[in-house]
Amino acid sequence: MDKVIQKKKWPAKRILTIAGITALVLLIGSSYYFTSGKSKLNVDTERITISEVKNGPFQEFIPVNGVVMPITTIYLDANEGGRVEQKYVEDGTIMKKGQPIMKLANTDLELSLVNQETSVFNLLTQMQISRNAAQQNTISKLNQMADVDNAFKEAERLYLLNKHLYEQKAIGLQEFRQSAIAYEYQVKRKKLTQQILKQDSVSTKQELDQAKQSYDRTQNALAVMRQKVGDLIVRAPVDGQLTSLDAEIGQNKHQGERLGQIDVLSGFKVRVDVDEHYISRIFTGLTGDFDFSDKTYKLKIKKVFTQVNNGRFQVDMEFVGKVPEGIRRGQTLQIRLALGDETKALLLAKGGFYQQTGGNWIFKLSDDGKTAYKVDVQLGRQNPDYYEVLQGLKPGDKVVTSSYENYGNMQELVLKKE
Template identity: 50%
Template sequence: MDRIIEKKTWTPKKIALIAGSTVLAVFLIYTVLFADHTSSLNVKNDRLTIGQVTSGNFQEFIAIDGNVEPLKTIYLDMVEGGRVEKLYTDDGRKINAGDTILKISNSTLQIDFLNRETQLFDLMNERQNSEITMKQDQIKALNALAEIDYTLKQVEDKYRRNKELYAEKVIAKAEYEQSEDEYKYLKRRKELAERSLKQDAELMQKRLRQLDQSINRMQANINIARSTLSNLYITAPISGQLSTLKAEVGESKTAGENIGQIDDLNGFKVKANIDEHYISKVYPGLKAEFDFNGQTYPVTVAKVFPEVQNGQFQVDMEFPEGKSPEGIRRGQTLQLRLHLSGGDKALLIPRGGFYQSTGGAWAFVVDKSGKFAEKRTIRLGRQNPQYYEVLEGLKQGDKVVVSSYDGYGDIQKLNLED
């Protein structure tokens, strides 16, 4: 006999379906409201460089290259042109002040010197002959004056006697007047002879002075020519090292041409090129330092050359008290750290490739668990070759991924894997 079966409201299948739907609904609600929707990327720890934010003394400095140069360099230029006749030394040798370096021959200068000497001798001979002639003429004039003076004395005596005789009516008037005319004539001749003698003496002195002046000028010209000839011998103005000599025997050189240089070995300086971006921050007195033979040595900016060429300007740096490190050599390249500020307390983060991607506006900051790093907005300030200055967004002890962010795109989170 058949039995009626009651239909059940809650069957196992129905219960399972309702339970499954409820779990799915709860999962969807949790996913929408509470789950992490940020984009993430799994990254191996060994592919990252992580730096820690520290507090320290921040010094803004830049790394530059400097070349060691002598403290003083003397350039050797040709004063007179000519042909190199003889070399007395080689470049690279040490020489003393006054040492002859090379000899130049110039036949034009030598002939000119000989011509000037000949002209001087001619002038001296002319003066001597002129003086002799003038003195001879003077003697003749004095003899003539003496003759006139003697005759005048006789005529004067005759005139005075005739004057007395004429007053006593002893001689005729004509005889008296003749003696008077003769006396006046000779007296006038004496006056003219004395004036002529005086004028000739003055002219003689004037002529001799002119010849003396010409001789002095010619002697000055000869001295100049002699010094010009001495320029044919190139000598060392200072003691030092003849670092460059650009001359060969038989080679022709022109006036003003540079033929070498002498380096003063009593001290060195450092010449460096700096990017024009820092020209407003660099001034005499700034400190720099470099490492050499395992030690750190200081230098000071002594001179700033404001001229900018190819985007750079030059500075000269000097060693303290002019004493350079033992073993340093001319032409050596030094890696310098030029301090642009005195230094102050700041939060510091090591430099890294992340700056090229973010411009210092954000960074991945490692969570305290060390399992992931999240993107965080930050603000960086000054920088030097080792650190960035932290202004906002980080605190001391924070760990930051400082390696390059290339390939991370819009990733918000890095999952760190061992």
């Protein structure tokens, strides 16, 4: 007779052990999947930006702002201090060279001019007196010379006559010697008088020359003083537009103080601020361009100011070719300043991805365009529109260039269109 065999039941302990092992395996597998494996994230294609990597012309440039300025600016400084007594024009006036701008009052300077004029007048009077005295002295010496010359001639006549008579035995030796002695005396006297007259002439000439030099110096000093007083009327040094005028009636201005400036309207330049990070790469001759009234115009660096203030330095740029019509002083231009020549390169459009990746990797789309996965890349130069791709991508690759802020540590994006 058959015997019923009862199925053996697993003990509860064994069941719990198998269940625990299974749970542990599942835990390890899921942990590996989510940590070591590729974590995925569904992404709506309408909310991301997909760009294609392509070959094209590349030029490294930086966006900078420039201010339009006149080519030449002449600053107006007070040559002499004084109180603003009168203003002839207002700020912004178009000036002609020599046209008065304002008048300063300086009583001390004006009094000095009066004193200087008085000194010149006194010196001129003294010179006239000295000249008259010298002339009188010269006349006296000339009269004396005339008397001496007349006495000499008379002595000479008598000497020659007595000599002839003595030779004819008409007169004695004593009378002849007397006339000879008188003649010799007049010869010496004439020589002495001529020497005195010559010395007097030289002395008089020296005195007159010294007086004239003194007079000329005093006149020059007077001219300088008059010029200083004339400088109290501030005039335009060149043709141009008066700007930045800082003066009001009754205001005191010190010598050398800035009063304003004259902008020469013969042309314009552009003063540009550049970040000090680029100071080693900026030099004269670099070019840039900007858009104005739907046209593009070109600029070239003419001068570099290497002094850095608040992390920035300045350059002056001049227009290459035609200057835009309607451009005005003080206008701000947005300029694309080139840092090198245009070359061919593999280009990647700029985007928000760079903030999370630092340009070290990017999400690249698969061939079917349904997923995007991480790839390592190496980027080089950049401009406001593109990065230069050195490694990791090839022409035709499509990548996600929008921000990765919400992707966390995801390794793969599943692209879906909702």
